[in-house]
Amino acid sequence: MHGRPRRPAKPEDEKAASAKAAKLRDLQAQVLQNHHSRTYTKEAIGLSFKLLEINPEAYTAWNYRKLAFQHNIKELSDPEAIRSAVDDELRVVEVALRQNPKSYGAWYHRKWLLNQKLAPVDSKREFGLLNKLLKVDARNFHGWNYRRFLARFMGVPDEEELKYTMDKISDNFSNYSAWHNRSILLSNLLIQQSKGFESKQKIFSEEFELVTQALFTDPSDQSGWFYHLWLLAQTSSPDNPQLIASWPCDGAKLSSSFVKENVEQNTLSSIWCHSLKEKTVPIVLYFNEPVKGLNQSSVKLKSDLDFGKDVHWRALSVTDSGYSNCWTTYLQITNECSSSQQYSVEVSIPSSDGIVSRSGSNYNCPVHFTFTIELISDDAQGIDLFDKPVAWNCSESLESHGNCKAIPFDPLKITSALVEDSNWHFERLTEEIDLFRELPDDKCKFVNLTLARLLLACAAIKSRGRSPIERKKYCEEALAHFSDLIHLDPSHKQYYEDERSLVLMDKLTCDMETFMKHCSVQVQNSVPLNHVQLCRLSLTCVGFVERLMWVQVLDLSHNSLRSIEGLEALQQLVSLNISNNHISSFTALEPLTKIMFLKVLDLSFNEIGAHSIDTTRYICSSPFSHKIEVCEAFEECQKKNINVEEYWDAILFFKSLKLAQLDIKGNAVASKENFRTLIMTLIPSLKSINGECVN
């Protein structure tokens, strides 16, 4: 079935093929005719069999047979007759499967038949059929799917099915389906705590042992590595979702303004929050894995401030799966506040069935944190931060302003469930690392990749144990593996570059000392802004945004960014520089539309408009996917003779921004006709574009 070369068709084959096609067309027409006229006679049904015998993919014929079967079975009452009718139908499926063992229609028909529960199922026959099929092609995933269905249907214990996967793996371990089924069965058995499956550690140790046998026998076979990846994920991530960061962090003091003297004397004690000017406080919660179900009851807020209406949590994510790592709510302060006054806000997330991860596990480590808000009404409120074009690279060291506290490191002091048994996990991972280092084939990409992943998993565990130095060591080693992989496996270069970027960001931000080298304070119109500079690092994507949620000015220029996914978590961001990167479309900038108070954006010298095909365009929200209502912006643009069909993505992007400054020069799109008009139309708040003031 696999790896057989296709042989070129001979002329006589072609002749036979055209004869077959003619016959098929004829049969198909007749079956359709019968289908329309609801003719369910024996002869008519026989015709559909003839069609399916040749072409099991004729889905309509299967549907016709279903209707015919339902129609005819009504007239039968004798259980023997029903049984033989079901039997005949099953035989038709078998004939079709002989023609094409991977026919979706045929397999579905069989499942449908069994699900009718009209006659007792002959399990010997069903499993016999499966055994025969899987002997011919052990990787026929239709067969495996059906097997899972059948095992559930017949109530076959998972233990037995697990044994079957082992048999198949022993036959030939190059079998994705068998490994995959094994992972499903083991997950079930572990969740059910079946006999012999009480200890996750014991089971996973055995599975690691098993799969490494395959990996060492033939490292170039992928199937085992996939299973290993699954095991690694089970070993290195906690069972339940955890909150890993928040903004504001515990104990933070937010202020709407600064006392000028304090700024000058570097005696700041509170964090200036831009949005307070508009009486809005964002709260951002960041989880270690995507979750859903955050709402008023799963996240409790307590405050002497008045937030008016319902608190509404929304996912900060560019996908719309409903799950997200990052959740936010904007608190609207409705209090009348005349004088300087401090208010406290308490946030607590109890263990809750409401918050669940993709795998279905609940949030179960209660967290509680408090921050205070200082509302000051003074003239500072009137300051327009960005009346003049921003000049980058003029900032002071962060320490001199004494608000290092603003950087939230491990703000929640999380004690995760994993910490208790993390020793086993860590030992297991270390063993695996030692083992793969021994594998003599260092040219194998899977070895390198798995080693890198193991090292990162170790790094992740180490961060929970708070050993940044060890974490950095693991990161560095992983970086070396990704660099090797970029050369070793050029066809997956971009993936490795992304992974390397993530590790690099981890390394640079995982401890205070290293991170501080990239942090500073930028005074803008006498307002000090937290500034982070991560330039010239060859980053292709951004990660570990949970450590950047306090950043107000971010400089990511001179990297190789293709995506900025994740930046949407940076709700404090007012100024962003992503110039001199490889951003190639507006759709890739979608995360920015979720940052409410972004004022300054430097997009200069990217590749927007340079590529005729925008690959991200097809997977994001567009007017054509009916997810976005055609808005006024389109009409407005049309009035100004802007080609909406061409610029819909630009229009959607700019209309969601309230920028004061934009720099888009050096992009192919910027020189296009009408483009400046488009921007000016959509962003009326714009004060400067490409470094020039807008009159």
Add this chain to the structure above:
Amino acid sequence: MAEEPAAAGAAHEYPTIDPSFDVVLCGTGLPESVLAAACAAAGKTVLHVDPNPFYGSHYTSIPLLSLASFLSPDPSPSSSTVAAAATSGSHTVVDLHRRTVYSEVETSGAIPELARRFTVDLVGPRVLYCADEAVDLLLRSGGSHHVEFKSVDGGSLLYWEGCLYPVPGSRGAIFSDTTLKHTEKFVAYKFLKVVQEHIAATSASADERGEEEDAAMISEEDLYRPFVEFLNQHSLSAKMRAVVLYAIAMADYDQDGPEPSDKLITTREGIKTIALYLSSIGRFANAEGAFIYPMYGHGELPQAFCRCAAVKGALYVLRMPVAALLMDEEKKHFVGARLASGQDISCKRLIIDPSYKIPTLDVPSDDSNSNFPRSVARGICIFSKSLKQGTSNVLVVFPPKSLEEKQVAAVRLLQLSSNLAVCPSGMFMAYLSTPCTDASAGKHCIKKAIDALFSPQPQDSDGFEGHLESTSESTDDMKPTLIWSCVYVQEITQGTSTSGSSWSCPMPDENLDYRNILESTKKLFADIYPDEEFLPRNSAPVHGDDDSDSAE
């Protein structure tokens, strides 16, 4: 066997035979039988006689009780009825004498109960590769319809440092082998892959071979180097090297010896055997592993070929010794044979069992082989517990030096069970062999191997105690107890030709399979009938499912 041939005076009991044939063969060993089938298939008139009352000669399987008398026949078998060298008519009559081919026969233990139900091979240990020449010949000649095979289901084991280890001969076997370390697995499969790719590349014809295939080929230079060097180059561990050399490539002699000798197999030879091994695995859907064994013993094979010959018109007479040969007057050519019945048969070609001493002719002969008398020491054991739990038939290889420092050649052992109908159920038989030049050294080696795997039969005096012990300690790791054993040495002779009118066939050799024997048989046929095709493919009766039913 024990049956005496017809008494001297009873000549009238012999049937009268047409006095002239194209070919007369004496002895029904495998080579003679294959030749008979080939000659008959080529349309020759064939007379095939055998002094024994059964088929197979030195390739036969005989009842256990007849073994002793077969190995050490009565010293006075030449009950020659015909006068010595006499001239009658136009030709000279020369008496034919037999020589002893078996020596040093030594049995121990008591003949087990149900002794009648044990059948003993004289060629053991021997198997067929599923994809070897013997299987092809059986299919081609139609002989496959007369034999049934079962697989050596337990695969092969290597005796290494006092323990038995499985021989991982395939990717799946390497994966599930629990005795191999991680890196050993890696090295083993990597080596296997190199060999497989080479085999695949060489089997592709030259014009459809691309650059990729060329790159996968092992260089000519490597192919002519000793195989052991090639293995070292692939950094195989000592144990894996032994596995490949002795249990898969089936090398006989120590390949790691200090001085280079002509006994080193080359990479080309090694890979040829591995290729056969690999192509044998999975050839027949119902055969596990690479090896198959004929039900009822190896004696079935010569018989199958005899039947093929008979179908094509060959005439068979058992219990009919050839008493003398007929020579032309110049004593340059044989022209016929005188049977024990006294009848003279004239023939153009005479093919004789290797146990007959062919009288020398007055022509120069090339006796190059006789300068190197070769022997093989063989052993037969009977016991009641499988060497490998849960399997019935299994092959064990003892690489050189694994039993003792002075062991120069590999010892091979084949365990057979009752599923082959060679012994009663619950019993097992094992055959051992090792090539040797010195008979006592060879025997010593076989005995060492037996001692390594079996525990001796408890003495009669403490039989009661022993019985107690064996019931209370029936643990799985206990060695099987030896019930009966026999060790002997057999001389090996090659096929030879004398003056283009008589030929002598090879004796069973030291190998595990029939490849060499059939190779020399083919050569003999080419010498006998240079213009005839050897068992042409269409000579077999047509049967659709030849391939599928030849195993099990």
